[in-house]
Amino acid sequence: MISAHPISPIATQVWLVIEPVDMRIGIDGLSQRIQHRLGRSPCDGAAYAFRNRRQTRVKLLVWDGTGVWLCQRRLHRGHFTWPDIAAITHPLTPTQWDWLITGIDWQRLSAPAPAHWQV
Template sequence: MLDLAGGTTVYLACGATDLRKSYHGLAAIIKLKFKLDPYSRCMFAFCNRRRTSIKILQWDGSGFWILMKRLDRDSFHWPETPDELQKVTLKEMHWLCDGLSLTPKGAFEERHPKIVV
């Protein structure tokens, strides 16, 4: 089953990707271009050139899942650095899918309070 737990590692393929690619094409990009294992339990997210579609690939142990979102108007605030892989949290991935940037204004910064003994 698709793992949407908070501890899931999410990687963004920055820049544009040809989203006509399916399972094998996206897995090849992960393995050959980014030197990562597409069969790990990580999520790998890709965006098209116009920034109107996102595809997410994840292996669940028995097969690949592909999630896709296409916008009717506007565009995603996708990182533009080509040929770069960026590690983000699942929360940040939700922000991108909701039309926000990776650092939305007004969002609380995640932190861990110091324990005073």
């Protein structure tokens, strides 16, 4: 299980897809993106999270063993924190996922201390 908020009984990993998507895209379109752009199977046991450009909406695509779930979350204020990296995807830990879906900057969980900071 990924988090205290169960995604799926069999999802072992959440992958953030870095590139924003049009939120009108449904299960088939997102599954095609996973297959063609990521080179993965949407039925590989992982959950795939997609975001819109404004980072106010997230769609999660996950296979549960018999079918595909597509869940959406929208923040009314603020935005979801997404990594600014050149990679296509980024894996999240269960704790990072919990922070992300609440709109908290999950990247601060492992922020390194400033090298030259003194009291």
